[in-house]
Amino acid sequence: MHGRVKVKSTAQQEEEKRKEREKKLKVYLAARDACFSKRKEGIWDEGALQVTQQLLSSNPDFGTLWNYRRETLMHLETVRDEDEVQKIYEAELSFLESCLKVNPKSYGSWHHRGWVSNRLPRPDWARELGLCDRCLSLDDRNFHCWDYRRVVVKMSGVPVDQELAFTDRLIGSNFSNYSSWHYRSTLLPLLHPESPEEPAPPPRRASSSPPPSPQSRSHRVCEEQLLKEYELVQNAFFTDPNDQSAWFYYRWLLGRAEREEIISCMFVSREEERVSVAFSRAVNSAGLLLVLDGQPQRVEWRSVHPRFKHSPVWICDLAPGTISDVTNEHNLTVHWMEKHTHRDCALYTGRTESWCRDSATDQELFRSDLSVEKTSVLQSELQSCNQLRELEPLNKWCLLTIILLMRALDPLGYEKETLAHFQTLEVSRAKTRPLDAEQEVGSLTSSFSFFLFSPSRQEVDSMRSAYYGDLCSKFMIENTILKMEYAEVRVFSISDKSLTTLCHLDQLLLVTHINLSSNQLHRLPPQFAMLQCLEVLEANNNSIENLEGVYHLPKLEEVLLKNNKISTLADLEPLASCPKLKRLDLRGNPVTQVANVEAELTALLPSVVDLLL
Amino acid sequence: GSSQEESQFEEFEQIDFLGDRHVRFFQRTLQVLPERYASLETTRLTIIFFALSGLDVLDALDVIDRNTMIEWIYSLQVLPTEDQANLSRCGFRGSSHIGIPYSTKGPGVLHPYDSGHVAMTYTGLCSLLILGDDLSRVNKQACLAGLRALQLEDGSFYAVPEGSENDIRFIYCAASICYILDDWSGMDIQKAIEYIRGSLSYDSGFGQGAGRESHGGWTYCAIASLCLMGRLEEALSQRELDRIRRWCIMRQQSGFHGRPNKPVDTCYSFWVGATLELLDVFQYTNFDKNRRFILSTQDRLVGGFAKWPDSHPDPLHAYLGLKVHPALNITQRAFQHVQQLQQTWRGSTGSCSRQH
Numbered sequence: 001m002h003g004r005v006k007v008k009s010t011a012q013q014e015e016e017k018r019k020e021r022e023k024k025l026k027v028y029l030a031a032r033d034a035c036f037s038k039r040k041e042g043i044w045d046e047g048a049l050q051v052t053q054q055l056l057s058s059n060p061d062f063g064t065l066w067n068y069r070r071e072t073l074m075h076l077e078t079v080r081d082e083d084e085v086q087k088i089y090e091a092e093l094s095f096l097e098s099c100l101k102v103n104p105k106s107y108g109s110w111h112h113r114g115w116v117s118n119r120l121p122r123p124d125w126a127r128e129l130g131l132c133d134r135c136l137s138l139d140d141r142n143f144h145c146w147d148y149r150r151v152v153v154k155m156s157g158v159p160v161d162q163e164l165a166f167t168d169r170l171i172g173s174n175f176s177n178y179s180s181w182h183y184r185s186t187l188l189p190l191l192h193p194e195s196p197e198e199p200a201p202p203p204r205r206a207s208s209s210p211p212p213s214p215q216s217r218s219h220r221v222c223e224e225q226l227l228k229e230y231e232l233v234q235n236a237f238f239t240d241p242n243d244q245s246a247w248f249y250y251r252w253l254l255g256r257a258e259r260e261e262i263i264s265c266m267f268v269s270r271e272e273e274r275v276s277v278a279f280s281r282a283v284n285s286a287g288l289l290l291v292l293d294g295q296p297q298r299v300e301w302r303s304v305h306p307r308f309k310h311s312p313v314w315i316c317d318l319a320p321g322t323i324s325d326v327t328n329e330h331n332l333t334v335h336w337m338e339k340h341t342h343r344d345c346a347l348y349t350g351r352t353e354s355w356c357r358d359s360a361t362d363q364e365l366f367r368s369d370l371s372v373e374k375t376s377v378l379q380s381e382l383q384s385c386n387q388l389r390e391l392e393p394l395n396k397w398c399l400l401t402i403i404l405l406m407r408a409l410d411p412l413g414y415e416k417e418t419l420a421h422f423q424t425l426e427v428s429r430a431k432t433r434p435l436d437a438e439q440e441v442g443s444l445t446s447s448f449s450f451f452l453f454s455p456s457r458q459e460v461d462s463m464r465s466a467y468y469g470d471l472c473s474k475f476m477i478e479n480t481i482l483k484m485e486y487a488e489v490r491v492f493s494i495s496d497k498s499l500t501t502l503c504h505l506d507q508l509l510l511v512t513h514i515n516l517s518s519n520q521l522h523r524l525p526p527q528f529a530m531l532q533c534l535e536v537l538e539a540n541n542n543s544i545e546n547l548e549g550v551y552h553l554p555k556l557e558e559v560l561l562k563n564n565k566i567s568t569l570a571d572l573e574p575l576a577s578c579p580k581l582k583r584l585d586l587r588g589n590p591v592t593q594v595a596n597v598e599a600e601l602t603a604l605l606p607s608v609v610d611l612l613l
Numbered sequence: 614g615s616s617q618e619e620s621q622f623e624e625f626e627q628i629d630f631l632g633d634r635h636v637r638f639f640q641r642t643l644q645v646l647p648e649r650y651a652s653l654e655t656t657r658l659t660i661i662f663f664a665l666s667g668l669d670v671l672d673a674l675d676v677i678d679r680n681t682m683i684e685w686i687y688s689l690q691v692l693p694t695e696d697q698a699n700l701s702r703c704g705f706r707g708s709s710h711i712g713i714p715y716s717t718k719g720p721g722v723l724h725p726y727d728s729g730h731v732a733m734t735y736t737g738l739c740s741l742l743i744l745g746d747d748l749s750r751v752n753k754q755a756c757l758a759g760l761r762a763l764q765l766e767d768g769s770f771y772a773v774p775e776g777s778e779n780d781i782r783f784i785y786c787a788a789s790i791c792y793i794l795d796d797w798s799g800m801d802i803q804k805a806i807e808y809i810r811g812s813l814s815y816d817s818g819f820g821q822g823a824g825r826e827s828h829g830g831w832t833y834c835a836i837a838s839l840c841l842m843g844r845l846e847e848a849l850s851q852r853e854l855d856r857i858r859r860w861c862i863m864r865q866q867s868g869f870h871g872r873p874n875k876p877v878d879t880c881y882s883f884w885v886g887a888t889l890e891l892l893d894v895f896q897y898t899n900f901d902k903n904r905r906f907i908l909s910t911q912d913r914l915v916g917g918f919a920k921w922p923d924s925h926p927d928p929l930h931a932y933l934g935l936k937v938h939p940a941l942n943i944t945q946r947a948f949q950h951v952q953q954l955q956q957t958w959r960g961s962t963g964s965c966s967r968q969h
Contacts, residue, residue: 021648028651036712039726059652064711064726067775111778141875143826150824178873182826185815244863244873248816282846310846467862467897 044075125156176243192225247397263343265357304529312506426468563588583610638916657708662736663932692721701762703755704729705737735786760799768808785834817856829871868906883933
């Protein structure tokens with residue numbers, strides 16, 4: 001079905017073609033019927049091979065015929081001697097070569113060749129590899145051929161280092177051969193595994209947790225070889241910085257395994273008699289157990305929002321009176337059965353709340369996917385990339401990789417440079433997003449003024465500017481979390497940073513005050529309900545029109561949403577679920593123009609005593 | 614300068630969507646296909662699906678005779694024989710090329726080389742839904758038995774019980790069949806998930822199977838299958854999902870290509886675009902550039918879309934240039950129809966579907 005270029009033809013040529021086609025059709029039908037009747041009668045001889053050959057030459061995707069052919073060949077194996085069988089199968093390989101010449105992407109042909117190679121009494125693997133070489137020289141991206149080559153290598157026991165040398169040659173002659181880089185990524189961990197003794201594979205789990213992916217530990221490469229690979233890949237991206245292949249491969253080299261799965265935080269509140277738990281990934285509540293003072297508790301776990309069956313944060317309520325008496329000390333433990341891990345939290349006398357957590361720094365949460373092997377290695381890589389950046393200042397791959405390396409080395413120290421690089425990447429986003437006249441002058445970010453006065457700016461990758469905007473937002477949020485932890489406070493403040501999205505909300509379970517003012521947020525998504533300790537929400541000067549996530553926040557008292565885009569009373573309904581809400585600032589929102597708004601809001605939100613419209 | 618702007622404007626005006634031509638293109642597809650499509654005879658039902666769903670998207674199904682079409686599709690159902698000996702071979706076949714006599718009702722006829730094909734069962738069911746059929750003549754238990762017989766130990770599927778290549782494409786077909794029939798007894802989900810995870814490549818795209826090169830089509834099959842199963846966030850961590858998103862986002866050049874350093878091709882606007890939609894990040898794509906590319910492959914005379922500009926249009930690319938429900942690859946209307954059917958089925962059996 002895929003791609004043939006149009007060619008014009010005359011009426012006469014058309015007529016000739018038509019006659020030819022009719023002739024072909026008659027022949028085809030006759031052959032097909034002959035085939036089926038033979039097969040039905042159970043005839044498996046050379047005649048069968050001949051008839052199917054005719055048909056398959058013009059239609060190699062007629063699967064049933066390949067199956068008939070395979071039956072015939074298997075039968076012939078039982079009635080001919082080995083030399084004859086060898087000859088028959090070699091003829092089969094020749095036939096397949098002619099099929100593949102016509103259509104080098106036929107699933108049927110390649111599948112059959114694999115089958116034949118497996119049954120041939122005396123296989124000639126050099127011939128098979130030669131076929132692959134020829135096929136790849138015509139189309140080095142033909143994945144059917146690459147897949148077949150892998151099968152041949154496996155069956156024939158070609159040593160991995162020989163295949164690695166093969167990829168060396170291919171990559172050496174053409175750095176942008178993505179398929180070669182891919183093949184290399186599968187060979188390298190076999191030849192130079194990270195751990196010299198492969199650990200025994202884990203027993204099959206009955207649980208629902210996902211099995212390790214190819215990017216996990218056992219598939220990684222030892223450091224000595226990694227350094228050699230860095231050099232190879234740098235040659236590639238210095239030669240052609242615009243080719244994706246080397247950059248993706250580089251990213252993989254720099255990358256690292258998934259982190260350990262743990263219960264990252266546990267929070268206990270006497271007032272609500274509630275336990276909130278944050279996990280390192282989204283889980284479902286089956287397999288969570290709460291133990292209080294040595295007694296397992298019968299509790300209902302719920303996620304923060306009815307939308308989520310899977311959530312990184314779960315909450316449960318204890319029976320009234322269980323922990324409300326502040327003169328009592330309690331010990332609580334949450335067990336995550338599937339991972340055989342647990343977390344303890346002691347609630348002391350006189351304390352109304354308590355928590356226990358691993359900080360983001362402890363978890364190395366934001367090491368941004370990169371290997372922690374050696375800082376010196378990462379620094380040397382950063383240096384190389386910066387060298388390239390001097391030659392190619394607008395190359396997006398280079399900028400993205402530099403950002404990645406900086407975040408691995410020192411996310412806070414490199415924050416200014418990271419922001420500058422993002423500005424280069426997403427320049428057209430700043431240009432095209434209109435300035436809202438209602439927004440205060442102070443909300444103009446430094447990036448806007450940067451562009452007003454830099455007319456020579458070119459677009460690096462404007463097509464993906466929305467993606468970069470969100471990516472930059474994510475990194476700024478990560479940095480803010482780190483700063484918050486270093487300061488040992490529960491206040492999360494990130495204003496005037498062009499934030500387009502919120503993430504890592506599962507890390508904000510303990511936050512009491514949040515300031516998101518003067519950004520570009522459109523909504524507070526359901527995940528926002530993970531901020532179970534929130535008392536004050538400041539989000540003035542955004543474009544917020546959706547408050548779904550301000551939902552059942554038990555301690556929330558103040559919500560400041562001046563100059564946003566809240567337009568209907570329905571938008572404010574989630575707030576009714578927050579029992580302690582006292583103060584609400586809605587000035588500068590379209591909803592203030594709704595008829596009778598004050599009365600409606602008083603009815604919707606009876607706890608609010610200080611309402612600004 | 615302004616003359617540059619003007620010519621750009623003209624270019625934009627010229628690239629308009631020729632709905633009527635496409636309707637006629639699909640109509641012709643449903644009548645006679647040119648010789649160069651001969652090799653697709655064995656998979657004819659998939660071509661019918663592209664044409665029918667294309668007409669559905671264009672809101673033009675009234676140009677065909679629905680009932681005749683429905684009958685023809687049912688004639689492709691491989692039904693159980695009297696003694697039910699062929700249950701593991703049931704499903705839908707691609708066309709009449711084997712020579713089974715035309716029949717739309719059971720019992721099935723025994724023929725040693727007749728069997729369902731997983732992609733034909735999938736597109737057959739979708740085609741019936743598109744035509745508004747209630748699937749009451751589908752032998753669901755037989756289809757599911759036929760499906761179970763196709764799954765291998767490693768979790769992947771053959772296309773036919775006689776054997777064929779096995780990979781992630783057929784997992785997608787299987788998941789779609791189970792989803793439509795509202796019955797997951799047709800497959801071992803856990804094994805399928807393991808195969809899918811094993812197909813995740815070093816660059817966070819999915820290959821056809823373990824160790825194979827990442828590709829937009831297989832990435833779609835992986836993500837859409839997990840979504841249909843309702844297991845996306847269980848099977849893949851947030852980090853993995855973010856990396857997959859990144860790989861997919863980088864596929865847009867103007868339109869989309871299926872693999873790095875390959876030319877853009879209309880069909881990947883669907884395979885990759887739908888994947889991004891399922892991963893909730895379609896807003897990261899540049900809608901205008903994609904639209905302009907697709908329209909540049911439009912055949913202004915014959916209708917339909919081609920893989921590339923100045924190529925022959927074909928039903929696959931014509932269909933995938935249009936907009937549909939991302940996980941099942943049918944229109945929203947057809948999707949709502951199947952949901953309503955499922956409500957009826959669940960209501961009448963008095964219990965919810967047999968899900969994991």
